[in-house]
Amino acid sequence: MASRRAFDIRHQTGFPVVALTCFFLLYLPIAALVVYAFNAGASVAVWQGFSLRWFVTAWNNEQVLDAAWRSFRIAVCAAFIATAAATMAALATTRTRPYRGLNAKYAFINMPLMVPEIVVSVALLIFFSRIKLATGYTGLGYLVAAHAAFCIPFAYLPIRARLEMTDLSLETAAADLYATKWQAFRWVTLPLLWPGILAGLMLAFVISLDDVVITEFVKSAGQETLPTYMLGQLRRAVTPEMNAISTVFLLISVGIVTLFFIVSRKRT
Amino acid sequence: MATAADIARQARSRDIRGRWFLASPALVIIALASIGPLAIVMVYSFLAPGSYGDVIWKYSPDAWESVFLKRDIFDNSLSLADAHLSIFWRSLRLSFLTTLIALLFGFPTAYFIATRSPRTREIWLFLVTIPFWTNLLIRTFAIQELIRNEGIVNKLLIRIGMIDAPIQMMFTDFAILLGMAYVYFPLMVLPLYASMEKIDFRLVEAGYDLYATRWKVLRHVIMPMTRPGIIAGSILVFIPTLGAYVTPRVLGGGRNLMLGNLIELQFGQGRNWPLGAALSMTLLAIVLLALMVYVRFAARTGGHHHGQ
Amino acid sequence: MTHHSQDQFAIEVCNVGMVFGSGAHAFKALDDVDVAIRENEFFTLLGPSGCGKTTLLRLIAGFSYPTEGEIRLHGRDIAALPPHKRPVNTVFQNYALFPHMTVSENIAFGLVMLGRPRAEIRDSVDRMLKLVQLEALKDRRTGQLSGGQQQRVALARALAPQPKVLLLDEPLSALDFKLRKEMQIELKRLQHETGITFIFVTHDQEEALTMADRIAVMSSGHILQIGSPRDIYDRPAERFVADFIGETNFMTADVLSCADGTAQVALPGGARFAARVPDGVRPSGQVSIVVRPEHAELVDPGAGAHLTGRLAHVVYFGTDTHYHVLLDTGQRFILRRQNSRNAGAEPPEGAVVGIRIDNGAAQMLKD
Numbered sequence: 001m002a003s004r005r006a007f008d009i010r011h012q013t014g015f016p017v018v019a020l021t022c023f024f025l026l027y028l029p030i031a032a033l034v035v036y037a038f039n040a041g042a043s044v045a046v047w048q049g050f051s052l053r054w055f056v057t058a059w060n061n062e063q064v065l066d067a068a069w070r071s072f073r074i075a076v077c078a079a080f081i082a083t084a085a086a087t088m089a090a091l092a093t094t095r096t097r098p099y100r101g102l103n104a105k106y107a108f109i110n111m112p113l114m115v116p117e118i119v120v121s122v123a124l125l126i127f128f129s130r131i132k133l134a135t136g137y138t139g140l141g142y143l144v145a146a147h148a149a150f151c152i153p154f155a156y157l158p159i160r161a162r163l164e165m166t167d168l169s170l171e172t173a174a175a176d177l178y179a180t181k182w183q184a185f186r187w188v189t190l191p192l193l194w195p196g197i198l199a200g201l202m203l204a205f206v207i208s209l210d211d212v213v214i215t216e217f218v219k220s221a222g223q224e225t226l227p228t229y230m231l232g233q234l235r236r237a238v239t240p241e242m243n244a245i246s247t248v249f250l251l252i253s254v255g256i257v258t259l260f261f262i263v264s265r266k267r268t
Numbered sequence: 269m270a271t272a273a274d275i276a277r278q279a280r281s282r283d284i285r286g287r288w289f290l291a292s293p294a295l296v297i298i299a300l301a302s303i304g305p306l307a308i309v310m311v312y313s314f315l316a317p318g319s320y321g322d323v324i325w326k327y328s329p330d331a332w333e334s335v336f337l338k339r340d341i342f343d344n345s346l347s348l349a350d351a352h353l354s355i356f357w358r359s360l361r362l363s364f365l366t367t368l369i370a371l372l373f374g375f376p377t378a379y380f381i382a383t384r385s386p387r388t389r390e391i392w393l394f395l396v397t398i399p400f401w402t403n404l405l406i407r408t409f410a411i412q413e414l415i416r417n418e419g420i421v422n423k424l425l426i427r428i429g430m431i432d433a434p435i436q437m438m439f440t441d442f443a444i445l446l447g448m449a450y451v452y453f454p455l456m457v458l459p460l461y462a463s464m465e466k467i468d469f470r471l472v473e474a475g476y477d478l479y480a481t482r483w484k485v486l487r488h489v490i491m492p493m494t495r496p497g498i499i500a501g502s503i504l505v506f507i508p509t510l511g512a513y514v515t516p517r518v519l520g521g522g523r524n525l526m527l528g529n530l531i532e533l534q535f536g537q538g539r540n541w542p543l544g545a546a547l548s549m550t551l552l553a554i555v556l557l558a559l560m561v562y563v564r565f566a567a568r569t570g571g572h573h574h575g576q
Numbered sequence: 577m578t579h580h581s582q583d584q585f586a587i588e589v590c591n592v593g594m595v596f597g598s599g600a601h602a603f604k605a606l607d608d609v610d611v612a613i614r615e616n617e618f619f620t621l622l623g624p625s626g627c628g629k630t631t632l633l634r635l636i637a638g639f640s641y642p643t644e645g646e647i648r649l650h651g652r653d654i655a656a657l658p659p660h661k662r663p664v665n666t667v668f669q670n671y672a673l674f675p676h677m678t679v680s681e682n683i684a685f686g687l688v689m690l691g692r693p694r695a696e697i698r699d700s701v702d703r704m705l706k707l708v709q710l711e712a713l714k715d716r717r718t719g720q721l722s723g724g725q726q727q728r729v730a731l732a733r734a735l736a737p738q739p740k741v742l743l744l745d746e747p748l749s750a751l752d753f754k755l756r757k758e759m760q761i762e763l764k765r766l767q768h769e770t771g772i773t774f775i776f777v778t779h780d781q782e783e784a785l786t787m788a789d790r791i792a793v794m795s796s797g798h799i800l801q802i803g804s805p806r807d808i809y810d811r812p813a814e815r816f817v818a819d820f821i822g823e824t825n826f827m828t829a830d831v832l833s834c835a836d837g838t839a840q841v842a843l844p845g846g847a848r849f850a851a852r853v854p855d856g857v858r859p860s861g862q863v864s865i866v867v868r869p870e871h872a873e874l875v876d877p878g879a880g881a882h883l884t885g886r887l888a889h890v891v892y893f894g895t896d897t898h899y900h901v902l903l904d905t906g907q908r909f910i911l912r913r914q915n916s917r918n919a920g921a922e923p924p925e926g927a928v929v930g931i932r933i934d935n936g937a938a939q940m941l942k943d
Contacts, residue, residue, distance in 0.1 A: 010472070011383075012379060013482060014376070018373060018380075019381070020380075022373050022376075023392075023396075025450075026453065029410035029411050029413070033410040033413055043418070044413050045419050045423050046423065082297075085294040088293055088294065089293075089294035093291065096287070100284075105295065108295060108298060109291075112302045114507070114555070115303065115552060115555070116507070116510065116528070118513045118528040118551070119306065119511065120303075120305075122545065123305035124302075127304075145297065149301035152297060152298060169670060173666070174689075175658070175660050176637055176638075177660075178686050178689040187685075206401050210403045234412070243413075246406045254402060256401075257397070261394055261397075273644065275641055275656040
């Protein structure tokens with residue numbers, strides 16, 4: 001029977017199959033990981049019935065709680081610092097005639113995205129260990145600073161995009177209506193920029209929460225974050241406790257990213 | 269009295285000063301806690317190693333020499349440092365293959381997303397983005413769970429009788445390749461999608477109108493238009509895989525090192541910080557080279573980037 | 577330059593020049609512009625895009641500063657004053673309404689920034705809402721409004737602080753034809769009721785002719801002619817003005833004699849005719865004259881015709897009909913005739929016809 005469907009110019013043979021397979025493979029490992037978090041047995045491959053015991057085990061694990069709490073504190077501090085700095089930087093680098101140093105600023109802000117993490121890690125290890133020796137301070141400040149630095153380009157992205165979307169003539173209109181520069185920023189620019197800032201904050205938070213490599217190199221003794229703790233545990237025989245921790249972690253990340261999507265899709 | 273022109277000039281220079289002030293926190297943070305310390309790494313690469321890590325403040329080209337050459341312990345003669353070079357080679361090869369695999373699977377996936385209706389497109393896009401924002405370590409761990417000797421894949425294959433003994437997949441180059449392709453796949457799809465989204469399908473129509481087959485339309489119309497996306501996606505996958513640390517460490521074990529692990533080794537057990545520093549600088553140089561090639565390409569196909 | 581007396585003018589623009597960029601890329605957007613706008617006047621800046629009219633408006637508003645010259649508001653030089661210190665408000669081309677505020681909040685914005693007491697703000701917002709007939713929509717977000725409504729909000733917002741001068745930057749260009757006609761009348765009413773000086777920028781000659789008390793025609797950074805709509809239309813002094821506004825027939829003619837602002841000229845084909853001479857011109861030799869298409873009629877060749885030719889095309893326009901005549905000299909001449917039911921029979925295309933120009937309808941150009 002001849003097909004009566006119109007010739008679909010967008011169709012390419014086999015592409016949907018490959019794409020759907022990719023989506024399947026993308027989620028298969030994660031799905032398996034989440035499923036075995038609820039395994040009653042100690043195996044991460046043989047299903048022995050449903051149980052929440054591994055979540056309870058993780059919850060009662062001092063080290064996990066300690067690492068999670070530290071991760072959270074670092075992520076909150078780093079995200080706020082990075083977002084504030086990125087917001088100011090976005091204001092400094094958008095909606096202007098080109099000026100000397102504009103491109104350099106732009107490149108420098110995005111540099112942490114380009115340089116391999118391992119190289120930055122090594123650099124920070126050397127640099128911070130010198131400062132630790134010189135000052136004697138070994139607190140979380142180093143981790144917060146390092147996280148803030150690599151979060152800036154991520155926070156900068158949505159804020160800049162939002163700024164470029166907002167109409168410059170709105171601020172001109174505000175100035176025309178007797179608003180000083182600061183008033184125009186406070187009453188016009190900032191409210192319009194808010195969704196971008198929020199999106200930047202969430203991205204920065206997730207990025208900080210996820211970091212392994214830089215944290216692994218910068219942390220002082222006893223400063224495990226959840227990812228570095230997990231990295232250490234992976235070397236041993238793994239129980240579904242890891243799956244349970246990962247599941248909760250995933251849930252948080254996915255939740256924040258979903259929120260980010262909703263916020264950044266809102267236009268006004 | 270100042271004329272209006274003077275005032276305009278002053279306002280402009282005040283504006284630029286204000287902009288420097290506004291940018292300064294970000295610039296300072298990045299300078300102190302990300303990019304600035306790279307200069308110290310450069311310095312360290314020219315010093316002698318201390319016996320318990322760190323360095324001795326004395327000029328020594330040994331680290332750079334040993335990146336590529338090794339000195340025979342008996343007759344002091346120089347020969348190529350096979351161990352290092354083979355790791356360089358493995359890193360480049362694995363990164364290249366990862367990029368290729370990601371492109372091969374990413375292209376149809378991105379095309380699939382770009383040709384959905386606008387509403388469902390956002391959902392598919394969201395599905396690609398989600399893994400990208402979830403923890404890299406967890407995703408690597410998920411792959412490990414799958415391919416371990418006692419993992420789901422081996423268990424399943426044994427159950428259905430295809431194999432008798434588990435296939436050793438962990439701690440092989442295959443495992444690293446699989447892990448990296450899995451982890452960096454979204455980085456390939458997103459830029460590909462971005463350039464495919466802009467395709468004017470009237471051009472595809474014109475292609476069919478002029479007797480092109482599906483394959484010829486793909487080859488001569490769609491692919492040239494997505495070139496910027498292909499280049500951007502390839503570079504976005506190639507660069508981080510080249511410096512990958514977590515995935516080869518978890519899936520490659522201690523034997524199948526990549527550059528990132530080799531560098532870490534020098535700061536850990538190796539206790540040769542200058543060598544680690546020199547290796548880091550080498551990695552950075554390769555990455556910058558790749559970026560420069562990218563900028564070159566992007567400039568040539570720049571017309572596709574911006575709507576103008 | 578001319579020195580305008582202080583009390584009579586709302587805005588005086590004196591020898592203003594504006595250069596964008598520098599060196600090889602310098603672009604002179606305004607060149608020695610000199611214009612005085614009277615108190616309570618509806619003044620229109622008319623010209624094609626890129627002629628410098630919006631640049632001039634932005635200089636008056638304070639969004640940019642002139643590279644040379646002075647801008648005076650009631651005699652005081654304000655060229656260097658920032659926009660938020662000028663008692664001048666603007667209605668923007670894209671309205672630039674604040675999307676995160678309601679209609680009322682938009683209208684109140686200027687007064688709030690000026691720190692006026694709350695009660696006063698409320699009163700004047702109410703007054704403004706009434707003035708632009710938007711009371712029912714005062715709590716809406718501006719994104720939910722139609723183009724015409726947004727236009728009214730923009731007007732109310734700019735009028736609320738009771739500026740000395742209101743600047744309007746092509747405010748009607750985004751509206752469809754019918755709405756534009758309505759808003760033209762509305763704007764005239766508002767200007768009349770508020771007594772505020774309006775400076776209105778447009779590229780639409782018809783809009784300028786219907787609304788303005790006076791028009792300044794601009795081209796490539798210069799003001800070519802300032803005058804009432806009638807002056808500009810009937811007595812264009814320059815070729816550009818004649819060409820830009822309405823349709824025109826251009827002819828070359830030889831000056832025979834000149835007296836009292838009128839010159840006797842020989843038209844192509846030899847007929848004699850009287851043409852008005854622009855101020856400050858002493859005509860001689862060959863000159864250009866213009867005749868509007870509706871200021872001439874088709875007649876039989878011979879019978880008192882000033883020009884003769886062949887009727888090339890007849891184009892029907894509903895309200896009127898255009899006749900394209902190819903003159904014996906090879907030039908084209910277009911006539912326009914209002915269609916009416918008892919209009920006589922018209923000659924067929926290709927017929928030999930004569931053209932009779934109305935008395936006093938010919939205007940000589942400066943160049």
